[in-house]
Amino acid sequence: MNNTKVTDATLVRDYLDGNENALGALINRHEHRIYSFIYSKVFNKDIAEDIFQDTFIKVIRTLKRGKYNEEGKFLPWVMRISHNLVIDHFRRNKRMPKFDNSGDFNIFSVLSDGSLNAEKQLIKDQIEQDVQELIKELPEDQLEVLTMRIYKDMSFKEISERTGVSINTALGRMRYALINLRKIIEKRNLILTN
Amino acid sequence: MGKIYFKKSSKEETFNQLRPKKETIEFLLNYSKALQVTKFRSMQFDTLLN
Numbered sequence: 579m580n581n582t583k584v585t586d587a588t589l590v591r592d593y594l595d596g597n598e599n600a601l602g603a604l605i606n607r608h609e610h611r612i613y614s615f616i617y618s619k620v621f622n623k624d625i626a627e628d629i630f631q632d633t634f635i636k637v638i639r640t641l642k643r644g645k646y647n648e649e650g651k652f653l654p655w656v657m658r659i660s661h662n663l664v665i666d667h668f669r670r671n672k673r674m675p676k677f678d679n680s681g682d683f684n685i686f687s688v689l690s691d692g693s694l695n696a697e698k699q700l701i702k703d704q705i706e707q708d709v710q711e712l713i714k715e716l717p718e719d720q721l722e723v724l725t726m727r728i729y730k731d732m733s734f735k736e737i738s739e740r741t742g743v744s745i746n747t748a749l750g751r752m753r754y755a756l757i758n759l760r761k762i763i764e765k766r767n768l769i770l771t772n
Numbered sequence: 773m774g775k776i777y778f779k780k781s782s783k784e785e786t787f788n789q790l791r792p793k794k795e796t797i798e799f800l801l802n803y804s805k806a807l808q809v810t811k812f813r814s815m816q817f818d819t820l821l822n
Contacts, residue, residue, distance in 0.1 A: 601804050605797055614790045630792045634800045642809045643816055 586652035594641060605634065608653055612660055619664045619696065629667060633660040661700070668697030705770050712762055713755075720755035723748050 584603070592600035612633065617626040636659050640646050646655075694702060713721055722741060726732045734752075738745045763770060808819045 598801065598805055602797075602801055605800060609797070610791055613792050617790050626790075627792055627796055631796050631800065635803060638800070638804045638807060639809075639818070642804075642807055644809075 587648060590641065590646065590648060590652055594644075594646075601638070604652065608656065611653070612656060615657060616660050616664060619700070620667065625667065629660060629663045632663050636663075661704070665697060665700055665704075668695075668700070672697065708768065708770060709759075712759060712768075715762055716755055716758055720751045720758065723751040724755040724759075727752055 586604065586607075589600040589604050589607075593604070609630075613626060613630050616629045616633075617623065620626050620629065633656060637656055713724060716724065719741075723737055726737045726740065727734070732740070734745050734748050737748045741748065743751075803820075806820050808821055810817045810819060
């Protein structure tokens with residue numbers, strides 16, 4: 579069987595039909611990419627190995643339970659699972675910090691690093707990505723104002739000049755954009771917090 | 773001179789070699805073969821037939 583010609587979707591279907599070799603082909607096809615992605619976040623081969631294994635255990639269980647929603651996006655789906663497991667890993671480590679406060683005074687309690695740690699950075703990236711997807715659902719006029727204000731950092735005066743509406747209209751559109759965005763988030767039960 | 777510029781960095785080489793162990797893949801394939809999901813009404817049960 580020539581793997582390069584068979585799509586992921588076909589392999590998934592074959593696997594669901596009971597062909598165990600299809601899973602081997604899927605793993606073989608994507609192992610490097612998924613493992614490298616995990617390793618690039620955790621920088622430890624043993625941990626990367628564990629997360630890789632947990633990722634595919636989850637994949638296998640989801641597939642066998644018939645809960646996989648085929649949209650021709652097998653790899654992004656697996657990457658998302660591994661990404662979530664990487665976040666879980668960092669969360670666990672946060673609960674069990676590696677250094678211990680053995681003395682009376684711990685310098686780390688007064689010193690803090692202002693930059694985000696790996697976990698928070700991952701979550702922040704994910705949230706920003708999700709928000710970028712969500713704003714696409716806004717009406718065109720609101721999306722335009724929101725994009726100019728938030729992503730292009732333009733003032734409302736500049737926005738009104740660019741779009742040819744008054745400042746008050748631009749302000750109103752921004753307000754409705756935020757209200758609608760909140761509604762979309764509520765409707766989908768999303769939690770976009772760090 | 774060319775060798776200095778065109779030699780792959782060790783980091784790049786390491787990334788290209790990154791693959792999970794054969795044992796891990798074998799474990800996953802065996803796990804898949806052993807796992808059976810049984811449906812009963814609205815419930816699902818996982819069975820590992822090892």
